[in-house]
Amino acid sequence: MHGKTSWINATSLTLGFAFFYLPLLILVVFSFNDGRLVTVWTGFSLRWYAEVLQNDEMLEAAWNTVRIAALSSTMAVILGSFAAITLVRMGRFWGRTLFAGMIFAPLVMPVVITGLSLLLLFVALDIQRGFWTIVIAHTTFNLALSAVVIASRLVSFDRSLEEAAYDLGASSFATFTQVTLPIISPAVVSAWLLSFTYSMDDLVIAAFTAGPGSTTLPMKLYSSVRLGVSPEINALSTILISVVALGICIAAYVDFRRDKNT
Amino acid sequence: MNLRWLRRLFIAIPFFWMLLFFLVPFAFVLKISLSDAARARPPFTPQLGLEDGWSGLIDRLRQFDLESYVWISGDSLYVTSILNSLKIASVSTLLCLVFGYFVAYGMVRAPRRWRTPMLLALILPFWTSFLIRIYAWIGILKNEGFLNNLLLGLGVIDEPLIIMNTTTAVYIGIVYSYSTLMIFPLYASLERMDGTLLEAAEDLGCSRLSAFWQITFPLSLPGILAGCFLVFIPAMGEFVIPDILGGTQTVMIGKTMWIEFFSNRDWPVASALAILLLLILIGPILLFQRHHERHLGKI
Structure with a gap:
């Protein structure tokens, strides 16, 4: 469906994107403000960036979060690929409906429930809470996310490619590594990126499953946000927004290059 | 032979992971919700379980009650x-x-070459940290914030609007952070639509508005439904938005649960609230899964 852009469509697009971008724009602009207030402009300064980069607690929380995100998304894409292949390629097996439900439900389940239930599991099993319990919690959510992303790629590709490999005498292992894996690899990459972003962003599940000494960046951010606005948070937010923007631009560029080559 | 084992392994590993870390924990939530609150670590005494052997269990079953649930239904909060x-x-x-x-x-109506940039432009704020997006609104909505300064400066209002710490702020926060989840399925279903249907309607003398209500709208229903599930289900349990933008007067179940758990350390009541929230949402979640399988292929 396509056609002329009428004035009403142009207006809704303009207002819509302004709504999405203005708050972030204001946030970014005031991170460069010299004064303490984040609503009154007093002059250009980079002092809040210097403060953020000297805040050791913040940096430690950020490093924690990156490690948790990298570990949990790597585990999640491996397990998620297994789950996606199971759901799309294995046909019926005992418990398939239950399995599909367990993959689907975490994606929409309110995080307060997921967080609380995992915490109670760790307490019941007498597991010390900390870095690894957050990794497990995030892997669980990201497994579901990765499985759905990879499954949608598997559904849309031509199964006869795998059958052709079998017919030409390839073993099931060779078919998997030489046909199936290359086909799902773009989905695996985007599943990893999505999982990483989710893990970097999650406050609620991390807050429930964290222990002493395993504070993550969102938890740190949350406790400072509760104290009110401050230019330091604006500076930190601007850094994080730039990282996401850069990531999206790289992903879009890679995608564009691939489309051009094929 | 090896195919069979590979197959079993592929199914078993993610299956047991999700069983252990997603499904089984709900049993513990249910168990704790039936326990009594206590000043201890962890802060509850179980009413079910075999900690004291079978005779202990039977003793406790004699005194079994639904304390947390009775407490919840009796308290207006x-x-x-x-x-x-x-x-x-x-x-x-x-x-x-x-x-x-x-x-x-x-x-969908915009020129084709704009579509990819627009989709990317939608993704960027959506991928930005949830907390940051909510935080950005504090500076705008608070009494001496950006919006009030602007409106006062333009002379539209005489005294600042009180939006921060009200339900209105919560609505703004939810629409801001969740509407992308509505736009994507809507866009997908509108994009798939056959444009010749509208041309045919126009040729047959149908006005643009009635063509919209009779053709476009019904054909986008799968997208509408998916979007509504994607917004409604997580919004029900939302904690961050009412906590940061809603102030003390906006009570929502996710926030109440958080306070019971972290501030009051009443684990049984927090668990009971989680069970109630789950009971409310289990229907929509199952309906959404069925809808998703029917319209977007099997997962």
Whole structure:
């Protein structure tokens, strides 16, 4: 469906994107403000960036979060690929409906429930809470996310490619590594990126499953946000927004290059 | 032979992971919700379980009650938070639908070369940290914030609008952070639509508006439904938005649960609230899964 852009469509697009971008724009602009207030402009300064980069607690929380995100998304894409292949390629097996439900439900389940239930599991099993319990919690959510992303790629590709490999005498292992894996690899990459972003962003599940000494960046951010606005948070937010923007631009560029080559 | 084992392994590893870390934990939530609150570590005494052997279990079963649930139904705070969550989630789903429909429709109607940049432009704020997006609104909405300064400066209002720490701020926060989840499925279903249907309607003398209501709208229903589930279900249990933008007067079930758990350390009541929230949402979640399988292929 396509056609002329009428004035009403142009207006809704303009207002819509302004709504999405203005708050972030204001946030970014005031991170460069010299004064303490984040609503009154007093002059250009980079002092809040210097403060953020000297805040050791913040940096430690950020490093924690990156490690948790990298570990949990790597585990999640491996397990998620297994789950996606199971759901799309294995046909019926005992418990398939239950399995599909367990993959689907975490994606929409309110995080307060997921967080609380995992915490109670760790307490019941007498597991010390900390870095690894957050990794497990995030892997669980990201497994579901990765499985759905990879499954949608598997559904849309031509199964006869795998059958052709079998017919030409390839073993099931060779078919998997030489046909199936290359086909799902773009989905695996985007599943990893999505999982990483989710893990970097999650406050609620991390807050429930964290222990002493395993504070993550969102938890740190949350406790400072509760104290009110401050230019330091604006500076930190601007850094994080730039990282996401850069990531999206790289992903879009890679995608564009691939489309051009094929 | 090895194919069979590979197959079993492929199924078993993610299956047991999800069983252990997603499904089994709910049993513990249920168990704790039936326990009694206590000053201990962890802060509850179980009513079910074999810690003291079978005779201990039987002793405790004699005194078994639904303390947390009775407590919840008797206290207006909990009832209000459940009703309030239902109201806020429904209204904001509707707001997201109206706003999202305008944007998605505009995107589909825009020149083709704009579409990829626009989709990317939608993804960027959506991938930005949830907390940051909510935080950005504090500076705008508070009494001496950006919006009030602007409106006062323009002479539109004489005294600052009080939006921060009200339900209105919560609505703005939810629409801001969840409407992307509405736009994507709407865009997908509008994009798939066959444009010749509209041309045929126009040729047959149908006005643009009635062509919209009779053709475009019904054909986008799968997208509308998916978007509504995607917004309503997580909005029901939302914690961050009512906590940061809603102030003390906006009570929602997710926030009440958080306070019971972290501030009051009443684990049984927090668990009971989680069970109630789950009971409310299990229907929508199952319906959504069925809808998803029917319209977007098997997962």
